[in-house]
């Protein structure tokens with residue numbers, strides 16, 4: 001074998017073995033993640049994750065439950081146990097958050113299960129939390145004509161917020177994705193309790 005061929009074979013072997021040991025084997029071990037076992041969000045919720053990132057939700061909300069010796073997250077009901085690094089697997093945008101002006105959302109889908117509640121919150125957070133810092137995300141909603149009966153998730157708004165006669169306010173595709181994402185946030189798999197590994 002000539003010198004250049006030997007060098008080439010060496011490079012191929014070194015990268016190939018490295019890839020097998022560092023990429024292929026660990027990935028096989030992790031296996032596929034599904035939302036049912038607390039894994040990565042999928043479908044509409046994936047789009048919602050991008051809406052979450054694009055709207056700066058992570059500038060006020062974290063998604064990490066600290067262990068009991070590092071804070072009162074568990075006592076506040078933000079999760080039955082601390083979050084683990086494996087719970088973020090397969091997520092391309094990991095919104096750990098930079099500041100906590102609002103509650104931690106790592107398990108918000110576990111404690112708030114009603115989509116309509118989220119739509120109300122996003123449309124006007126002050127109807128739920130008077131005087132809150134959380135901004136309104138009205139631009140994620142659409143005003144559409146009211147033809148006969150209102151659509152199932154049309155918002156019931158009154159006073160200044162009420163749409164003109166013959167119209168209704170419904171969540172747009174981004175609001176629907178965002179709420180699907182928030183509902184999927186159950187990083188501690190159901191049935192798992194206060195175990196701190």
Ligand code: HEC
Pocket residue numbers: 052055056057058059060061101102103105108112121129131132133134135137178182
């Ligand atoms: C300027 C800071 C700020 C931003 C930005 C913000 N929030 Fe909030 N959020 C809050 C605060 C503060 C609360 C708690 C309400 C209160 O007590 O005032 C809250 C409450 C919530 C809750 C209820 C949590 C619970 O435990 O009940 C959800 C869900 C939520 N926010 C989602 C979002 C989403 C989604 C976005 C982005 C579209 C967002 N927030 C952007 C400050 C913020």
